Amino acid sequence: MAATKRGIVLMNLGSPDSTQVKDVRRYLNEFLMDERVIDMSYLGRLLLVKGIIVPFRAPKSAHAYASIWTPEGSPLIVLSKQLQQALQQQVPEPVALAMRYGSPAPWTAYDELLEKVPGLEEVVLVPMYPHYAMSSYETAVEYAKAAHAKGKYSFRLTIIPPYYDNALYLEALADSMKPYLQQPYDHFLFSYHGVPERHIYKGDVTGNHCLKVANCCEVNSEAHKYCYRHQCLVTTKKVAAMLHIPENKYSFSFQSRLGRDEWLKPYTAQRLADLPAEGVKNLLVACPAFISDCLETLEEIAVEGKDTFMQAGGESFTMIPCLNVHPMWVKAIASWVAEPIS
Structure with a gap:
């Protein structure tokens, strides 16, 4: 029986083309006009994003991007390319990159694979x-599916589901963190990208569980399949157990809040300001919601977060890098491609 002719697409968030304000403005407009990121009417979103947020945020974001930019370009893009290359050494199928915002777009990746594999199946x-979050996993997957349908491609699209509790992902994550536990620390903070509470309510397929039932994330429910908060808690607890971190020495929080709406709590920025007064002087921080280091880890946490913590009385602050191109992570992806998880 002939082997299926396959290709692989690694899909990440994306990045501005440069640190120039015009490029950052274009990127932010595409990102924030996504109805799964700011879920309001098109007109309301248009007025908010292009009339208020982007004009004020673009220059500030451009400065922040400039502080982390590398000679090769955006850290997220550079690291994504390195992951693509590392995976390509592990698998026979061609590997392409796609981004949810900016370039390369999904159809670019599809066309690249078609050129390399005639008769791609x-x-x-x-x-x-x-x-799983509507503003990250869901929007990326739906964008890739829409590009597939619009292009009327003949190959089928197989999508790897969220892997927050997959053993290979967890083992890679724990192994990437392990060396940092050799240094003295008082607390380990798992900081995840935040989402508005309304996104959690919208994702609750039961309509009466998420953020409504006491300890909702720990009470079994079919709502957990789409509950970002629950999945972040699972990752936190499982990795902490694998690393033998005592329960009183770790916690999780949510960063990158935008606007005045209620977002998932506790807020990372607030926890970083409060921890020194609670006796935490030496802090380790990891950001498991991100696969590749980017603006939210390299600038928001490693620079702004560190400043907040140290100015509040902290003595040492260490941000643990994302998985990036960790060998166990590359092997995990290769394994999923060989036998897609369900």
Whole structure:
């Protein structure tokens, strides 16, 4: 029986083309006009994003991007390319990159694979999002599916589901963190990208569980399949157990809040300001919602977060890098491609 002709697409968030304000403005407009990111009417979103948020945020974001930009370009893009190359050494199928915002677009990746594999029958899409959220995993997957349908491609699209509790992902994550536990620390903070509470309510297929039942994330429910908060808690607890971190020495929080709405709590920025007064002087921080280091880890946490913590009385602050191109992570993806998880 002939082997299926396949290709692989690694899909990440994306990045501005440069640190120039015009490029950052274009990127932010595309990102924030996504109805799964800011879920309001088109007109309301248009007025908010293009009339208020982007004009004020673009220059500030451009400065922040400039502080982390490398000679090769955006850290997220550079690291994504390195992951693509590392995976390509592990698998026979061609590997392409796609981004949800900016370039390369999904159709660019599909066309690249078609050129390399005439008669392509299947593309395995690997979203760089371990946890399900409408503003990350869902929007990336739906964008890739829409591009597939619009292009009327003949190959089938196989999508790797959220892997927040997959053993290979957890083992890679724990192994990437282990060396940092050799240094003295008082607390380990798992900081995840935040989402508005309304996104959690919208994702609750039961309509009466998420953020409504006491300890909702720990009470079994079919709502957990789409509950970002629950999935972040699972990752936190499982990795902490694998690393033998005592329960009183770790916690989780949510970063990158935008606007005045209620977002998932506790807020990372607030926890970083409060921890020194609670006796935490030496802090380790990891950001498991991100596969590749980017603005939210390299600038928001490693620079702004560190400043907040140290100015509040902290003595040492260490941000643990994302998985990036960790060998166990590359092997995990290769394994999923060989036998897609369900």
